[in-house]
Amino acid sequence: MSRQTDTHLARALATPEFTERFDARDWEALIGQARTSDLLGQLAERLRDAGRLESTPSQVRFHLDAALRIAALHRDSLLQELSVIGDAMQSLEQPVLLLKGAAYAAAGLRAGRSRLFNDIDLMVAKNVIDRAEGALFRSGWRPTHLNSYDQRYYREWMHELPPIEHMTRGTVIDLHHTIVPPTSGHIPDAAQLIADARPVALPHCPDVFRVLSPVDMVMHSACHLFFGELQKGLRDLYDLHCLLDEFSPEPGFWAALLPRARAQQLEYPVLLALRFAQRIFGTDIPDAVASECRKRLAARPTGALTDHLIDASMYPLHPSSDSPWRRARRQILYARSHWLRMPLHLLIPHLAYKAFIHDDGKAA
Amino acid sequence: MSVLSWPDGVVLYDARTATTRLLAPRAGAIVARLKDGPADASVLATLQPADDDVALPELLDALARYGIVRAAD
Amino acid sequence: MSQRPHLSTLTPSELRQRLHSPDGLRLQLGRFVAGIRSNFDSVADGLQALYADYPVATADDFCDYPVELRSSGLRRYVRPQAIFRFEGMQPFKPLPGDQAVAMLEWGLNWVFTNHAQHYLIIHAAVLERDGLGLIMAAPPGSGKSTLCAALALRGWRLLSDELAMIGLDDGLLMPLPRPVSLKNQSIDIVRQLPGQPVIGPIARDTAKGTVAHMRAPRASVEAALTPVQPRWILFPQFGAGHALDIEAHGKAHTFMQLVSNSFNYPRLGVTGFEAMGRLVDGCDGYTARYGSLDQIVPALESICTRSA
Numbered sequence: 237m238s239r240q241t242d243t244h245l246a247r248a249l250a251t252p253e254f255t256e257r258f259d260a261r262d263w264e265a266l267i268g269q270a271r272t273s274d275l276l277g278q279l280a281e282r283l284r285d286a287g288r289l290e291s292t293p294s295q296v297r298f299h300l301d302a303a304l305r306i307a308a309l310h311r312d313s314l315l316q317e318l319s320v321i322g323d324a325m326q327s328l329e330q331p332v333l334l335l336k337g338a339a340y341a342a343a344g345l346r347a348g349r350s351r352l353f354n355d356i357d358l359m360v361a362k363n364v365i366d367r368a369e370g371a372l373f374r375s376g377w378r379p380t381h382l383n384s385y386d387q388r389y390y391r392e393w394m395h396e397l398p399p400i401e402h403m404t405r406g407t408v409i410d411l412h413h414t415i416v417p418p419t420s421g422h423i424p425d426a427a428q429l430i431a432d433a434r435p436v437a438l439p440h441c442p443d444v445f446r447v448l449s450p451v452d453m454v455m456h457s458a459c460h461l462f463f464g465e466l467q468k469g470l471r472d473l474y475d476l477h478c479l480l481d482e483f484s485p486e487p488g489f490w491a492a493l494l495p496r497a498r499a500q501q502l503e504y505p506v507l508l509a510l511r512f513a514q515r516i517f518g519t520d521i522p523d524a525v526a527s528e529c530r531k532r533l534a535a536r537p538t539g540a541l542t543d544h545l546i547d548a549s550m551y552p553l554h555p556s557s558d559s560p561w562r563r564a565r566r567q568i569l570y571a572r573s574h575w576l577r578m579p580l581h582l583l584i585p586h587l588a589y590k591a592f593i594h595d596d597g598k599a600a
Numbered sequence: 601m602s603v604l605s606w607p608d609g610v611v612l613y614d615a616r617t618a619t620t621r622l623l624a625p626r627a628g629a630i631v632a633r634l635k636d637g638p639a640d641a642s643v644l645a646t647l648q649p650a651d652d653d654v655a656l657p658e659l660l661d662a663l664a665r666y667g668i669v670r671a672a673d
Numbered sequence: 674m675s676q677r678p679h680l681s682t683l684t685p686s687e688l689r690q691r692l693h694s695p696d697g698l699r700l701q702l703g704r705f706v707a708g709i710r711s712n713f714d715s716v717a718d719g720l721q722a723l724y725a726d727y728p729v730a731t732a733d734d735f736c737d738y739p740v741e742l743r744s745s746g747l748r749r750y751v752r753p754q755a756i757f758r759f760e761g762m763q764p765f766k767p768l769p770g771d772q773a774v775a776m777l778e779w780g781l782n783w784v785f786t787n788h789a790q791h792y793l794i795i796h797a798a799v800l801e802r803d804g805l806g807l808i809m810a811a812p813p814g815s816g817k818s819t820l821c822a823a824l825a826l827r828g829w830r831l832l833s834d835e836l837a838m839i840g841l842d843d844g845l846l847m848p849l850p851r852p853v854s855l856k857n858q859s860i861d862i863v864r865q866l867p868g869q870p871v872i873g874p875i876a877r878d879t880a881k882g883t884v885a886h887m888r889a890p891r892a893s894v895e896a897a898l899t900p901v902q903p904r905w906i907l908f909p910q911f912g913a914g915h916a917l918d919i920e921a922h923g924k925a926h927t928f929m930q931l932v933s934n935s936f937n938y939p940r941l942g943v944t945g946f947e948a949m950g951r952l953v954d955g956c957d958g959y960t961a962r963y964g965s966l967d968q969i970v971p972a973l974e975s976i977c978t979r980s981a
Contacts, residue, residue: 260735268739268760271788295706295735302790305841309942316616405618555761602943604950608923613946618939620946622929 241265241556243516249279249474250517252286263296265556272554273470274352276300277307281350307350314341314353315438317407321356322441324375328368331446333359333433335412335456339447340475342436347478355399355408361430362413369397369411377402377409415456416463416502424500450483451496458509459502462546469549470516476509477517490522494529507533508546516550601668603632612668621666627659634669677701677728680720689717697739699730703849703897705789707781708736711773713755715874716742719774719886723852723873726891738784742777744770759784772876775884778854782835785849786936792838792847793948794936799832799846800824803979805904806846808837808956810934813881816911816963819859822887823966824973826868831893832901841944844951845900850893852886860885862966905977906931906958915964919972927958 244266247254255266270276280300283289289297318338325332333339335357340348360368377400379387390398396412414426433446448456457479461472483489497506510529513519521529548562602613610628612621623631629647633639645656663669680688680700691698697708698720711717730736739760744753745767753770756763757780764783768776786794797810798821807829811817818834825831832848839846852873855863860883863870871888906927922930928949932938938945959976963969 260733264736264739271760272762293735295737298704298791299737299788302788306790306940309940309944312615312942313618316618320616553761558761602946604925604928604946604954606924609925611925611928611946611950613943615943618942620929620932620938622925628925 241269242551244556245269245273245275245279245552246470246516246550249275249282250477252283252288255283255288255292260293263293265554267296267299269552269554269557270303273552274468275471275474276303277310277350277352278474280304281307304350307352310351310353311341311349314338314356315441317356317405318342318438318445319441320375320405321358321372321409322438322444324371325368325444326442328360328364328371328444330360330364330368331430331433332368332444333430333446333448334436335359335415335448336460336475339436339453340479342438342445343434343447345479346482347475355410357396357410357412359412359415359426359430362426365397365411365413369400372400372409372411375402376404380408416459422459422501424502428500450479450486450489451492454479454483454493454509455497455500455502455506458497458505462505462508469546470552473509473512473516473550477513477519480510480513480519480521484520490525494525503532504536511543512546512550601631601635603628603635605629605632614667617667621668627663630659631663631668677730679725680727680729681725683729685717685721688721689714692717692720694732696732697736697741699732699734699736700724701728701730701897702781702851703847705737705785705849706730706734707784708739709742709777710740711742711777712744713742713753713770713773715771715773716777719777719874722871723774723886723888725888726894738781738788740777740780740784742773742780744773759788768879772879772884774874774886775854775876775879778852778886781851785836785838789838790937791841793841793938793941793945793952795837795839795931795938796835796934796936797837798834799837799848799901801830801832801846801901802974802977804901805977805979806832806901807905807907807973807977808846808903809907809909810837810931811909812934813856815909816859817909818853818855819862820909820911820966820969822853822855822859822863822870823866823970825853825887825890825893826863826866826870827970827974828892830896830901831889839903839948839952840900841941841948843900844903844948844955846903847900848893848897850889850897852888855885855887857882863887866966903952903956906953906956907973908958908960909969910960910962911964912962913964915962917961917963917968917972919959919961919976922958922960924953924958927956928953 241262244262248266267276270279276299280303283292283300289300292300334342337348337351337353338356380399380401387398390396396410399408399410401408415424415429416422429448429452432449432452434449435443435446437443438445447453454476457472457476461469461476494503494506497503507529510521510525511533514521514526551557551562604611605628607625609625610623610631612623612631630644633644633647641656660669688698692709692711697710699706699708741758743756743758745756754767755770755773755776756767757765757776759780795808795810797808798817800807800821809817809821821834831850832846833850834853836849837846838849860872860875864872873886873888875883875885877883908922908930931949931953938949961969
């Protein structure tokens, strides 16, 4: 059966039953898209939870089972790491927030299951950040970007310190004091986010860690997706979809989401998040919220163009779902996502520097 | 901590630091015994005849420095 | 699966046509199917020489690992470069076009090492004799590949010349017989061995020197779906003029040495530790120094028997 394969991954994640009539060609597209999007473990879990692993052809199932095994190893390794970090941060006697993947896993959320973990993102209050970094240095972490240009880029313009890497374990921590770059023009109230954060208990770990409240977590995930790099767009959007799905039944969640985002001056990313989660994954959003979302987005002048460009990032970078046209749209957007993070007068020298110094072929 | 013992030595896996180590038979026997619970130095001394010049306290010190054993309070 | 026709049944133009098609040439490698696309004539020739006995799957069969060996656009007619891709992603920098066949082999090794995670993977040659497995682990330059080729030509079943794949649950060695990679002098040595070795295209000036591959014996390819219980672990070290010296190697030391030869042990946590422990426990370990194949081969043939 030949059919369009572009949206196989998104559709299978949203509705695992979609794979019922798959032939070999469809499975190849699905597995390939999942591999390039770092979503193979989560796809496998989705199929497993929906009781579809047994009916998956055994050749295909091999890869899904392998991905589940690898994800379990990543998770064990993350928990070990958090235990070591927890010990290091205990002396601070300050809340330490876990962000993104580590938070999802620590809080037992669906978004945290069967995923691969890269850097660990932590957030502390701005006035504590130097002490926090010091505590980590004493436990074996070391700076990575020693070039003074990069150091300035991170400290002055971004919302985090340059990543630090453990000298023997090799794990990397990104230490933040807010959830979006200050130069983006958006200034959320970090103290409020920290105050509303909820503690999480982890095995063999001192009680130092907290995670953002559900509404704040969704807000941050939306910011990460739209202020950050859109290369892993689909994966980040899937996280959002899982969070929305999981928090939806919580009383007061939907009523609080947009007002909170407005109060934190982060409404735009949340509106985009809701629109795209619904479009790509069919997330269930209450009608009242969806219509408010549509109204507010329609009021923005660059709406249609942004929409078009972001859409291009929500397809896996795999031959079965990619095209030169989408690649071109993504290139334009790469430049734009930087624009969202920092003002133009800072962006241009930055990009020029990167193109000159770094021969990684990815300069916009 | 996981331990595997053979005549030519003992292999140790420390999940916390994700390191794998090889210990000589005597050190390995000590670690294997301590895995079952704390023990007195006198008990540890009887585990295996010293096949080297290292005194027991020095050996325990070295193991402690690697984070493998720890003095009980 | 055993009904699949062999690559040798394809005419040269059929072979090229499949290599150029979007679905690629689907080659069965052990339990896997690799989909190979390439616009290099040398790759077509190399496959014909080295993979003649391998089953060919159809576009209706599921392809586990789609790979591509393409010559880079602009420079194609000047000095073509070879680009390797897996699932459309490019894990390495390009190489000179005349190394395309070698790059395909290295690329496939990379794919199996990074995308077959149900296995503890050790950098070693693996052969079977009397229904049991010999794992030969050694750093490059130790003569391992020459020895591996020699044993394969003498009728030992080849499971792999590079990758020992040990099942994390069952502890068995999974076969993935592929062309034996040979370097420099070893190419001439193997060429002169009895058993009609078939040597594929030669690539010169690679990062590893002069490189070529010996076709895996047909019987090894035909048995590629039969895993093997490991029984012997050997650390060979070739040195010109050495006398033969084989010694039993303690299990704890064997363990540590295999860890240092393993690609993915560090990523497997305690699962890797346990799998390595089971492997070492069930095998006899040896180190061997030798100066010629004539010394080491008979010695191995007397050690590696079921009754020993």
